[in-house]
Amino acid sequence: EAQVTQNPRYLITVTGKKLTVTCSQNMNHEYMSWYRQDPGLGLRQIYYSMNVEVTDKGDVPEGYKVSRKEKRNFPLILESPSPNQTSLYFCASGKIANIQYFGAGTRLSVL
Amino acid sequence: DQQVKQNSPSLSVQEGRISILNCDYTNSMFDYFLWYKKYPAEGPTFLISISSIKDKNEDGRFTVFLNKSAKHLSLHIVPSQPGDSAVYFCAASYTNAGKSTFGDGTTLTVKP
Numbered sequence: 711e712a713q714v715t716q717n718p719r720y721l722i723t724v725t726g727k728k729l730t731v732t733c734s735q736n737m738n739h740e741y742m743s744w745y746r747q748d749p750g751l752g753l754r755q756i757y758y759s760m761n762v763e764v765t766d767k768g769d770v771p772e773g774y775k776v777s778r779k780e781k782r783n784f785p786l787i788l789e790s791p792s793p794n795q796t797s798l799y800f801c802a803s804g805k806i807a808n809i810q811y812f813g814a815g816t817r818l819s820v821l
Numbered sequence: 822d823q824q825v826k827q828n829s830p831s832l833s834v835q836e837g838r839i840s841i842l843n844c845d846y847t848n849s850m851f852d853y854f855l856w857y858k859k860y861p862a863e864g865p866t867f868l869i870s871i872s873s874i875k876d877k878n879e880d881g882r883f884t885v886f887l888n889k890s891a892k893h894l895s896l897h898i899v900p901s902q903p904g905d906s907a908v909y910f911c912a913a914s915y916t917n918a919g920k921s922t923f924g925d926g927t928t929l930t931v932k933p
Contacts, residue, residue, distance in 0.1 A: 751925060752827075752925035755921055758921075759919075766920075768921075808870065808916065809870060
């Protein structure tokens with residue numbers, strides 16, 4: 711089954727404790743991206759990757775890191791999480807950058 | 822500066838009637854537009870898209886209209902079904918470029 715898999719689905723952590731949210735796709739897509747969704751603010755793009763070793767900032771990259779060492783994986787790293795990073799996160803992939811297939815989401819709470 | 826706006830947070834229609842969801846954008850350089858549907862506890866799913874070289878694209882019950890001069894697009898659902906009840910996001914991007922900008926979403930409720 712073609713899918714984008716995010717882990718974990720739910721995470722509660724404390725301020726400053728480094729965390730990684732993994733994202734994996736099995737569709738051989740070149741393009742991958744991370745978004746956060748907050749109430750009343752829709753989906754905001756954090757980072758995207760057009761291909762392996764190629765990443766670029768979206769609209770809200772501050773406080774986040776990504777890496778794209780292999781085609782299928784695109785982890786999101788929070789080096790020092792803060793409460794304002796409490797949000798619902800979505801990973802997406804696509805054969806082309808425009809039409810994206812989303813994972814089920816990761817709900818993160820930073821205390 | 823919000824480049825993509827969905828001014829109606831919610832819309833309620835009767836089953837069988839037409840649903841019209843609207844979206845406005847400010848950046849005239851956007852050349853590819855999409856609609857996604859999102860159910861609770863799931864990720865958004867792609868619904869329909871349109872390139873700026875077209876003014877209409879149809880897929881079954883779903884039609885997207887693009888008015889470039891007004892920087893406006895709309896999604897028409899005919900006939901609406903209760904299963905269409907979801908949050909609808911419009912998105913704008915540049916063809917084959919990585920950045921995507923989403924609107925805030927419109928919650929559609931289709932009443933039986």
